[in-house]
Amino acid sequence: xxxxxxxxxxxxxxxxxxxxxxxxxxxxxxxxxxxxxxxxxxxxxxxxxxxxxxxxxxxxxxxxxxxxxxxxxxxxxxxxxxxxxxxxxxxxxxxxxxxxxxxxxxxxxxxxxxxxxxxxxxxxxxxxxxxxxxxxxxxxxxxxxxxxxxxxxxxxxxxxxxxxxxxxxxxxxxxxxxxxxxxxxxxxxxxxxxxxxxxxxxxxxxxxxxxxxxxxxxxxxxxxxxxxxxxxxxxxxxxxxxxxxxxxxxxxxxxxxxxxxxxxxxxxxxxxxxxxxxxxxxxxxxxxxxxxxxxxxxxxxxxxxxxxxxxxxxxxxxxxxxxxxxxxxxxxxxx
Amino acid sequence: xxxxxxxxxxxxxxxxxxxxxxxxxxxxxxxxxxxxxxxxxxxxxxxxxxxxxxxxxxxxxxxxxxxxxxxxxxxxxxxxxxxxxxxxxxxxxxxxxxxxxxxxxxxxxxxxxxxxxxxxxxxxxxxxxxxxxxxxxxxxxxxxxxxxxxxxxxxxxxxxxxxxxxxxxxxxxxxxxxxxxxxxxxxxxxxxxxxxxxxxxxxxxxxxxxxxxxxxxxxxxxxxxxxxxxxxxxxxxxxxxxxxxxxxxxxxxxxxxxxxxxxxxxxxxxxxxxxxxxxxxxxxxxxxxxxxxxxxxxxxxxxxxxxxxxxxxxxxxxxxxxxxxxxxxxxxxxx
DNA sequence: GCACATTGTGAAACCGGTTTTAGAAATTTT
DNA sequence: AAAATTTCTAAAACCGGTTTCACAATGTGC
Numbered sequence: 001x002x003x004x005x006x007x008x009x010x011x012x013x014x015x016x017x018x019x020x021x022x023x024x025x026x027x028x029x030x031x032x033x034x035x036x037x038x039x040x041x042x043x044x045x046x047x048x049x050x051x052x053x054x055x056x057x058x059x060x061x062x063x064x065x066x067x068x069x070x071x072x073x074x075x076x077x078x079x080x081x082x083x084x085x086x087x088x089x090x091x092x093x094x095x096x097x098x099x100x101x102x103x104x105x106x107x108x109x110x111x112x113x114x115x116x117x118x119x120x121x122x123x124x125x126x127x128x129x130x131x132x133x134x135x136x137x138x139x140x141x142x143x144x145x146x147x148x149x150x151x152x153x154x155x156x157x158x159x160x161x162x163x164x165x166x167x168x169x170x171x172x173x174x175x176x177x178x179x180x181x182x183x184x185x186x187x188x189x190x191x192x193x194x195x196x197x198x199x200x201x202x203x204x205x206x207x208x209x210x211x212x213x214x215x216x217x218x219x220x221x222x223x224x225x226x227x228x229x230x231x232x233x234x235x236x237x238x239x240x241x242x243x244x245x246x247x248x249x250x251x252x253x254x255x256x257x258x259x260x261x262x263x264x265x266x267x268x269x270x271x272x273x274x275x276x277x278x279x280x281x282x283x284x285x286x287x288x289x290x291x292x293x294x295x296x297x298x299x300x301x302x303x304x305x306x307x308x309x310x311x312x313x314x315x316x317x318x319x320x321x322x323x324x325x326x327x328x329x330x331x332x333x334x335x
Numbered sequence: 336x337x338x339x340x341x342x343x344x345x346x347x348x349x350x351x352x353x354x355x356x357x358x359x360x361x362x363x364x365x366x367x368x369x370x371x372x373x374x375x376x377x378x379x380x381x382x383x384x385x386x387x388x389x390x391x392x393x394x395x396x397x398x399x400x401x402x403x404x405x406x407x408x409x410x411x412x413x414x415x416x417x418x419x420x421x422x423x424x425x426x427x428x429x430x431x432x433x434x435x436x437x438x439x440x441x442x443x444x445x446x447x448x449x450x451x452x453x454x455x456x457x458x459x460x461x462x463x464x465x466x467x468x469x470x471x472x473x474x475x476x477x478x479x480x481x482x483x484x485x486x487x488x489x490x491x492x493x494x495x496x497x498x499x500x501x502x503x504x505x506x507x508x509x510x511x512x513x514x515x516x517x518x519x520x521x522x523x524x525x526x527x528x529x530x531x532x533x534x535x536x537x538x539x540x541x542x543x544x545x546x547x548x549x550x551x552x553x554x555x556x557x558x559x560x561x562x563x564x565x566x567x568x569x570x571x572x573x574x575x576x577x578x579x580x581x582x583x584x585x586x587x588x589x590x591x592x593x594x595x596x597x598x599x600x601x602x603x604x605x606x607x608x609x610x611x612x613x614x615x616x617x618x619x620x621x622x623x624x625x626x627x628x629x630x631x632x633x634x635x636x637x638x639x640x641x642x643x644x645x646x647x648x649x650x651x652x653x654x655x656x657x658x659x660x661x662x663x664x665x666x667x668x669x670x
Numbered sequence: 671g672c673a674c675a676t677t678g679t680g681a682a683a684c685c686g687g688t689t690t691t692a693g694a695a696a697t698t699t700t
Numbered sequence: 701a702a703a704a705t706t707t708c709t710a711a712a713a714c715c716g717g718t719t720t721c722a723c724a725a726t727g728t729g730c
Contacts (some may be wrong), residue, residue, distance in 0.1 A: 001449075003686055014710045019688055026689095027708050049450045050388045051686035054715045059385065059450075061428075069417070070608070075410040082404070082431045091450070093396075096417045096430040108421060115336075115384045115394075115426070132666055247612050254614040273405070277553055279589040279614060315362060333523050338716055349680040354718055361719095362678045386716035389685045 002043045011039040029213045059116040061091050067124040068098040072272040080293025083190030088301050097126040119300045139303040141296045146188040153299050153312040162285040162318035163196025166239050174236030179210040181224045183241040221248020243268035243275050245281050266325040287318050337378045346374040394451040396426050402459040403433040407607040415628025422643050423636050432461040453572045454635045474638040476631045481523040488634050497620040497653035498531025501574050501602045505550040510572030514545040518577040549580050556583020578603040578610050601660040615659030621654050
């Protein structure tokens, strides 16, 4: 592997001058610049990132921490983040925290610490952000955080208004008894969605709302709908806390031969691709997940390069996407 | 951040001795060992991986290259690889090659080269393995390669026998006209599955096989089945080249109100989780994807640590998992 | 008791970059 | 024309580890 000293020798200059050219920094005469540029190309020299990292205390690497990469929400996010990361000359470490104990996660973070990881995208709830913040002064972007975090960038979707839109939609197609299967309440996302549902159902003459606890998985959707139907046989609309729950609900309703949406209409939340492969396809509140990934990486790299550490919180809009599971005659009229 | 020299000073020894302790290598007296160990703990010293990497020419990092991380096959793989990687003290870079031109991928690989990435798990077909091999002498594990590769480790699933099992299963439940929607033939996986299908259908009195080209996506499943039904209205079994195709097929058959499996039975290949969320659930040939990820990481790290570069090829068995899409009375009898 | 191997240790060089320092040359100010 | 400033460059120190080298102390063989 050719080093900066090889280049220097061949160009008849000192390594320091080559370094100045490489970093576009400090005085270099036109003449030498030309020679050095030429030699660099000739030798196809590329500076060793590790050596560079040692002095610069940087590795040109970001880390993305997700709960479970097989969850389509996270893999979509990862795809967006990876694209921008690579585009801007960084690489992306993947950390799957799911199921690990927080202690182990701390170990992992520590491990990364002395690798000079430049920044973190935190998209997991297995880690306490406050603890994190105390221990790591690295730039971070936190996704779906509970609230704004001082000196960090948070990116979230407006879950509250998204939930309102979902509920209003179900009401608008005539649902009178709507159940919301909500996610775990330590999760800010789940909390906001439940709040939106409550708000929408208030003062809603002729309609009533049921709240039922779930846990953001397909299985939870299946089990919840079974229980719900036992207690409330007259339910005619389900607002699922996320798409996975919605998928479970649709699956179980199909099995029970309950017609969607004629007997029960279903709306999810997230906008993962899976909602388009079920029969019927599921109406959902689509989050710009891919865009969130892109944005997270872009903001993180910006903060790294500009030593920017103001509190910054970005809220993206979610969008109602109407599909077969809430359109009465959809299946027949489609195509 | 505390350095090895800080430790040395406090322990009253030279940095070299501390290094010897750290690496468990060379002579160190019991006495000093004890002191140094104590000081390391006291100061909570952790060697800087970047500095270490510079001399060792290693970054304790692997790179995983996938075509598309949102494809559940790859995310499952990534999860397995990430677990072992972390467990063995490495970290995992994620590279999404999908859609990029090969030229850009080469750039990316080059970029990684001077980061001292210790090894690569190649699970993408966007890169020509021969070119790769010529340019990078790093340890690599190649997934689903065409054939054995000299001096590298290849891991694949026995697609040929898996396909035979799938076809035999469809025949055993009485299918008489089976169509195989196969994937792109530059893909070794797709080729082997098609070959298995052909073998099984040969000398099969009373049954006939149709081969139809597809491309491993849900959309392809939808379009293929439409075309197939136009030409062959008497098809009663579909062996899809992979699960995504199968999902498309099921989706379209549902839309056309064709009963699965009564009128047409469907079998996929891969064993991704999605096959369990459709209605009906889809029979498939389950590959041990997660295990492949684990194995890939484990073998790669072994090869790195033991300078092991013999040709090594591992073939895993795929397993038929029978679900509703091929069991005539499944839906009613279930549960 | 002497040659030789083994154990133990610190100083110094090294990995491959960047940054500081110091001094020379060219320019601008006064 | 002298002083001050700016441009340009190389030598040396540095980042934080590892490794080589030289040398001392101890143990072993004959």
